[in-house]
Amino acid sequence: MRQVDALKSPRFCGVATFARLPHTKELKDADVAFVGIPFDDAVTFRPGARFAPRAIREISCLLRPYNPVLDVKPFEVLSVADWGDIDVVPGYIEDTYTKIEEGIVTVSENAFPLICGGDHSITLPVLRALAKKYGKLSLLHIDAHADCWDDYFGRKYNHGTTFRRAQEEGLLDVENSLHIGMRGSVYGREDYDDVRNLGFKLIPFEECFARGMEWIISQIKEIRGKVFFSFDIDAADPAYAPGTGTPEVGGFTPRELFFIVRRSNLDFVGFDLVEVSPPYDASGLTAMLASNIFYEFLSVLARKKRE
Numbered sequence: 001m002r003q004v005d006a007l008k009s010p011r012f013c014g015v016a017t018f019a020r021l022p023h024t025k026e027l028k029d030a031d032v033a034f035v036g037i038p039f040d041d042a043v044t045f046r047p048g049a050r051f052a053p054r055a056i057r058e059i060s061c062l063l064r065p066y067n068p069v070l071d072v073k074p075f076e077v078l079s080v081a082d083w084g085d086i087d088v089v090p091g092y093i094e095d096t097y098t099k100i101e102e103g104i105v106t107v108s109e110n111a112f113p114l115i116c117g118g119d120h121s122i123t124l125p126v127l128r129a130l131a132k133k134y135g136k137l138s139l140l141h142i143d144a145h146a147d148c149w150d151d152y153f154g155r156k157y158n159h160g161t162t163f164r165r166a167q168e169e170g171l172l173d174v175e176n177s178l179h180i181g182m183r184g185s186v187y188g189r190e191d192y193d194d195v196r197n198l199g200f201k202l203i204p205f206e207e208c209f210a211r212g213m214e215w216i217i218s219q220i221k222e223i224r225g226k227v228f229f230s231f232d233i234d235a236a237d238p239a240y241a242p243g244t245g246t247p248e249v250g251g252f253t254p255r256e257l258f259f260i261v262r263r264s265n266l267d268f269v270g271f272d273l274v275e276v277s278p279p280y281d282a283s284g285l286t287a288m289l290a291s292n293i294f295y296e297f298l299s300v301l302a303r304k305k306r307e
Helices: 049-062 093-108 120-134 162-168 190-197 205-211 213-220 254-263 285-306
Strands: 032-037 080-085 112-117 138-142 178-182 201-204 227-232 268-274
Touching (some): 032 093, 032 285, 049 112, 093 120, 112 285, 120 162, 120 227, 120 268, 178 205, 201 213, 254 285
Parallel strands (some): 032 080, 112 268, 178 201
């Protein structure tokens, strides 16, 4: 399963798939499957992330075969397919969770799930599906928010409660889980304390900034076990990623985020990137950054397989 050759077919030709890879539901020969989950009914501020899989597929036509930084051709080392989207149920979070869990169970039978949200609520059913296969998962979470609140508007399921629910359901090995990059105003000191009281390790952005990138990598390298990598695009400063539902100023640059992804060489079993909102992304910068983060992560998987 290979890319369409952009030297023979212009990038603006054909049906949009991720990186111009084949679209198929048959994954017996695939190493990785790109899966869209176009759901944003669980946001608490700006909507629009339901349109992210389409926008990211469209801009990902710019991705070329060779990654010079990691010295790998990810689409030659890995067989990668675009599986399409999971059919969500608009307006019904828990019904959508059932659809997502069923879809990811099916995909993960044969391929590594590379998941494009959607808002961050979609990660909970993804974790449910992968925990069925692997047991408790370790978590690497890059985000401006810890998403460990207990409820919003009296409801237990939305994009800000994902990892508290996952911890309560026994899906995560919290001692081997790490939240990185939290910043911005919160409701009180207890917001960060509550995350740590759940057993998670949390590194706010200010500590990342003070200690430096190599220190961040040293903390990531301490994670053990089967790891799920959850990446919220609002980890990036809105100067670089304006198209997101809950932007927070003063965040990571793309260069810093690429550095983290490239150096995060763990035993990954799944990856998602969430909260890209195309209606607030008039320039396409956010979708472009997201597509390149997917590419860098695929390159990490490819180099690990090659070695």
